[in-house]
Every structure is written in C-alpha cells, then in structure tokens.
Amino acid sequence: MTSKPQGNQDDEMNGLRMRPALFICDIQERFRSTIFGYPEVVSTARRMISAAGILQLPLYVTTQSRAKLGPTVNELDVSKAVVNTDKTRFSMMVPEIAQNLKKGTPVAIVGIESHVCVLQTTLDLLKAGHPVYLLADGISSANKEEKPIALRRLAQAGATVTTSESFLFETMGDASVDQFRQISSLIKNEKTETQKSLDTLASRL
Template structure:
C-alpha cells in the first residue's frame, strides 16, 4: 500500500507524435492528466522523463502544461535507472515507493520499472495511464512486469490509496479531478 510521504511518480516519455499514435492515446492522455493533477493535490513529487528529445520531440503539450516549473530529465537509455541524473534526483527524494506511467509499456516503462524493483523500490505501474503502439505489446509489458513483482494499479486506485480517508482535505479536490 502506497503512503503519501514515501511515494514518487515517474512519468515516462509521453512525447511527440508517438504520444498521439499509441493504442487508445486519448484515453491514456486523459488518465495521465487526472493522475498528475491528483498527485499534485496530494503533493507527490514527479520525475518527468524524455527519451532522446531531439529525435522524439518534446512531451505532449497536454501533459507538459501541467508540469510547468519543472524540468524533464533527458535520457538515451530505455531504463531511466541507467541514467545518472534520474538516479540522483530519485535518491535525493529519499522515497521508496514508485508509481510509474507513460509510454511505451513494453520498452521504457517496463525496463525502468523492473530496474527500480530490482534495486529495492516498491513499484506500481498505473495500467490505465500506460500504452504502447499496439495493445498486445502493452499487455505483454504489463504481464511481464507483474511476473517480476511490479504491482498493477489504476489512476483512481492509486489516488484513493494515497489519500486513505474521505475526510482528507484533498478529497473534494480529487473528486473533481477524477470525475
């Protein structure tokens, strides 16, 4: 069970044209917006990644707009855990629970989640906020992550789990975001 003070969110490579052509892209982008806004209400830190931004382009504007005031971490490795800047920023946060979402499920999300898991982090992939170019690749990525110990969650489940209580001051704000 994720705890607010122990959780960090890792947003993986929701960039350029790819972010608009992955399977059910609009649904994924909508869910990512809800997730990011909800996590911001709950004061959860966000590490924002971009794979080879010169080639793949910047983060999708619908997402980047929500992250103003923060800077994406560029990477060339499929697993962010193999990028020093990411590891340094993650360690500075001193949190051991990771929510992860983005694209592509079977490549960068998968490799990052598994490396985090193997290095002692408690990792949950947000199933309704990840995608790949094909649904088959998304499903393979989710199954393989689960087989390796990464838990699967959803936007609503993650936000409510972090909130814990209906009398939490964030409850009404989150309700507006989720609906």
C-alpha cells in the same frame, strides 16, 4: 535537463497513507500517430499530474531522444517536475533521477512503451527497492498486444498493476485527509475521460 529541489521527504505526510513519486515516461509529440490509445494515455497522465499537485507528490519526467521525437506533449504541464530530462537509455532511472529519488519511495508510472521504457524502468526501480504501481489506464505501446504481456511479467517481478483512480484512493488511505475533497472533485469531473481510458487501455488485460 531541468531539476528542482525536492524538499525534505521526511516532512509530515498530512495523513496520507503514502507519498509516492509520479513518473511520466516519454509522452512525446511524435508518438501521437503511432501509440495505441495515445489520447487516453495523455488524458490519464494529465489527470495524474493534477492529482500530484493536490497531493504534493514529486513529479519526474523524461523524453526519449527529444531532438528526434519531440518534447513532452503540450497537454501536460510538467513545469513543476523535480527532474525533467532527456535520455537515450530506455529506463527512466538515469543518474539525474536516481540521485533525486529518496530510497524506498513508491513510484507510480504512466507513459510508453509498456514493453520497452516502462518495463525497463520498472525492473530498475524494483531492483533498487522501490515499490512500483503501474497505472494500466495510462500505459500503452504501438502494438496493443505487447502491453498485457509486459504487465504480466512486471507483476510477476513484484510490481502492482492498478488503475489511476484506485491508486489515488490508496495513496490517501482515509477520507479524513485534507486533500480528499479536492481529489474526489477531480475524479468526479474527469469521470467520462477516465471511463474512456479504462475502456481503451485496461479492459482486456
């Protein structure tokens, strides 16, 4: 497990509407051939990590039984994660993360699987008082039919089901923030990849 100081979250938010954390849930090598729409999950996660860097959002990363299922895929640069830890629990809310996550911090989640680790992570976060945003274009399962059932249950529990682009604009809240131009450029440059992710992972919810 690696952990880096998160800094003072009470610092000036530079005009952002909110300063959420980004959770990257178990996007590992061994799942490439088993998860529906895996390239699109990876693409959305990569885009969100880039956006988190621009917006200075804390990043939390887990792997599930890394020795058996492999490391986080090499397309994702998780070197700046506040916490990057392996786990056997299905939920990402292991002590290393729970202790570093400031009370009430909103959390956006991408990763797998929607009906197991994502679901249990979300329920634990909601129970602990964290608003949760499920990025539908960055979440999947081996069986695609599991996802809409899981997301409906989580929405009923109080989570917000949204998309990566909508979430980024909600985080900024105002076109006058310093990061708006960089985020807009990222969205423009990734337009084709974003459309693929939406078509594959969010069109039948």
